[in-house]
Amino acid sequence: NAGVTQTPKFQVLKTGQSMTLQCAQDMNHEYMSWYRQDPGMGLRLIHYSVGAGITDQGEVPNGYNVSRSTTEDFPLRLLSAAPSQTSVYFCASNLAGAHEQYFGPGTRLTVT
Amino acid sequence: AQTVTQSQPEMSVQEAETVTLSCTYDTSENNYYLFWYKQPPSRQMILVIRQEAYKQQNATENRFSVNFQKAAKSFSLKISDSQLGDTAMYFCAFMKLNTGANSKLTFGKGITLSVRP
Numbered sequence: 001n002a003g004v005t006q007t008p009k010f011q012v013l014k015t016g017q018s019m020t021l022q023c024a025q026d027m028n029h030e031y032m033s034w035y036r037q038d039p040g041m042g043l044r045l046i047h048y049s050v051g052a053g054i055t056d057q058g059e060v061p062n063g064y065n066v067s068r069s070t071t072e073d074f075p076l077r078l079l080s081a082a083p084s085q086t087s088v089y090f091c092a093s094n095l096a097g098a099h100e101q102y103f104g105p106g107t108r109l110t111v112t
Numbered sequence: 113a114q115t116v117t118q119s120q121p122e123m124s125v126q127e128a129e130t131v132t133l134s135c136t137y138d139t140s141e142n143n144y145y146l147f148w149y150k151q152p153p154s155r156q157m158i159l160v161i162r163q164e165a166y167k168q169q170n171a172t173e174n175r176f177s178v179n180f181q182k183a184a185k186s187f188s189l190k191i192s193d194s195q196l197g198d199t200a201m202y203f204c205a206f207m208k209l210n211t212g213a214n215s216k217l218t219f220g221k222g223i224t225l226s227v228r229p
Binding site for chain 1: 209
């Protein structure tokens, strides 16, 4: 049972490049979420999903796309990276009706 | 919308002593959960303790306990017998108790705790 996994662990992008941050969980959790962590800001919710085929926006969704085609995977796409998207990104999952979220190890993204 | 405030950016404590981390929140909800998460230098987010708002009894987990004051909207974390491994950033977080809203954690800005040997 690997829990929540994220790839890559580190990434450097140039402004305007696109990329996908991968997130997978093997706990059969219905709910999955993406957060970004910036110094002095705590974690802020980007997008979340309550099940396959269902996604919704969080607090800071601009510049990010998500889709949920399977229960296990919840990728986060940056279509045109900007320096303001330099951050640490966390994926989390939880069972519907349960309130403990399990976090992945994070991806540190730098956009130059 | 909910807000979570952690007004102390840093704290330091001597090993084996007790330290209290403060958190206040603002919400119009009556049913919700409050959490404290620990983030050590490894970056991993670790759940420390959870409190259900409908429970009057304060939650405890070994050396960790909370002082939950619902009317004052205050949720502090007490760490007893501090250990070097407690050195980390600590986040207070809020979640509404509502179907469909289970994925929405609102975090405070965090506090960096250093335990001195």
